[in-house]
Amino acid sequence: MKEEEVNRCQIQEWYPKFKSLSIKTLIHELPQSFVDYLLDDSGPFLLPISVTNEDALPNRIHNPHEDDDYQVAEDSSDESDQPSPAPSFPDLELAVKASIEALGGGVFPKLNWSAPKDASWISTTGTLRCTSFSEIALLLRSSDSLVHDLCHAYDSCADKTSSRPASFVLALRKWYGSLRPEMEFRCFVRKRNLIAISQREVTTFYPALLERKTAIKASIEDFFAENVRERFESENYSFDVYVGGDERVRVVDFNPWCAFTLPLMFTWEELEQSFEEEEEEVEVEMRIVESRREVRPGLKTAVPYDYLDTSAGSGWDQFLRNADQELRRQSSTMSSSEAGA
Template sequence: MSFIPLFPPLTRSNVLACQLSSWYPLFASVSIKTVTIRPLDTEFRNYLLADGVQIPQGSEDITARSGLSDDESDEEEDVPSYAFPALDASIRKAVAAFGAVFPKLNWSSPKDAAWMLPQSSPLKCTSPADVYLLLKSSDFVNHDVDPATVFEGCQEDTDEKDMNYELELSLRKWYAIDRSREFRCFVRDNVLLGASQRDSNYYEYLNDPQTQESVLGVIDHFWRENIMERCPAGPHYAFDLLLTRDLCRAHLVDINPFAPRTDPLLFTYEELQDLVRGATPRPKLAVIDSAAHVDAARNAPTFQHNMVPLEALHLAAGRTPHDFNDALVEEIRRSAAEGA
């Protein structure tokens, strides 16, 4: 067999095809209801890049700016204020239509900031302020703001199409999702190689052989009927599915490049490469097969490395890293003095 590289070539057009707004019109009937607001202007991009977590004026009757002491009021006069009334109105319209939404930029959703909202309904947004809080608290969405990051590792396209992109906000209908029914599926050379459980918890029912056979059958059928012949990302990609409660149908959640930036979850890309070489007629299903599995969750919150106390976020609002450090030291001293 000829040499098979670990990753296929990745072009800017491949990446752009994985934007939610690029593929959603093709698959709206089998995906989650979504509205996309675009383009987001330069001011909103600047807001996302600004230090601190500040809630724009008019989005809610709250503020995320620190109110530690009256002495700091003069220091905060230089903190820029933001307001996006037109965007607020669009978000409120989507909330009214869907009941609640969860946000996503061109490619990334702020899953790492889900802890900022009630754990009973992660990522559930019912106001513009909720949307802004998630976006500003997320490291993941920063990927979409910088073109250098978006197109990292891409080869130049041979055609001369405009390969620029505009920042956009998609609002998707929020559901309480059973994460055990989420799967990431990998396609290379238009062959479905395998599907991985997305949640890192052990689920006994997913280890039942009959259930596994049924899950693989549903995934394979969905892919062949809906995606195989018309995926805009080309012959190499990964796609995320959410199966229905009865495990008989599926909804398309996302499409990602077949590239290092896409987490292979319970696979490694070397294992996926072996599946290409093996050319097995049936895709492989990877699940957490015991509570002792090396990848099983250890009672720790997902994306815990992104979590910081809310008080620290308030303290950081509008400050440079150096100013934040000084303010943090002063607040620690004040707290120690009060507790003495």
């Protein structure tokens, strides 16, 4: 993989080409001072001072006694002990505020490649939905996954010349509360051929998907052939789509082939072997979670799921078997109760 392939997957690179086929997004170039703020771990965790008086944690009680640990004794002469002033980014905050209003009042943020999904627990809603610059800063500063964008973007590149891009952007994407997680899919493209489709949300079994699998697969294949294949310049990559109730497909993101991209229901070894160079037509394989036994650990798992043993007799396999047995027991109990009633 080359740096140019990774660069094509930056949202500021691909979004202008697919704007009419994607989620409405407004993009802001980040000042270096804000990038430095995201990377700074030398002192206490300070949220930026808001020039619009918007707090990421509106329900917290500000207690001056809690700041005692950061106060310096009056007779201290060591300037290194002085607490750092809270940062402020007024120009960026005002620009972000205007974009949030333009996008309907709610957005989810991401940098060049990644969104702070691992930090959603810290928000007041437990999601990536943000209504203020302060909430965005809280998510970005709390995310470990964004370290990839900030420090390791090109680590998998054969022609690596740098660890990070020359500039960073903050992409604000319109928040749609009605989107269904089971309708997002990751598509894998090899030698400009769509070879595989995976359900994106692999931690849950959605029975309704079983009935729609064939129709969804056909919609994604048509969408790729008509809108993506000739417009995205890389030969090998993956892209995420959302399929609506009317089978209408929208681009969500583009990702480099292999590297830091999760293969979800596949393995990279399978995907590499599934395409023979001499083949002109490739049968697209689509995988979804077809039973509760097939659910996978999510992105918040301490160990990547590719490293977990899910073979017959393993601990994870036994856990899933027990879960299925419990589900059958509960279903049987409910059926008996309904019959008795």
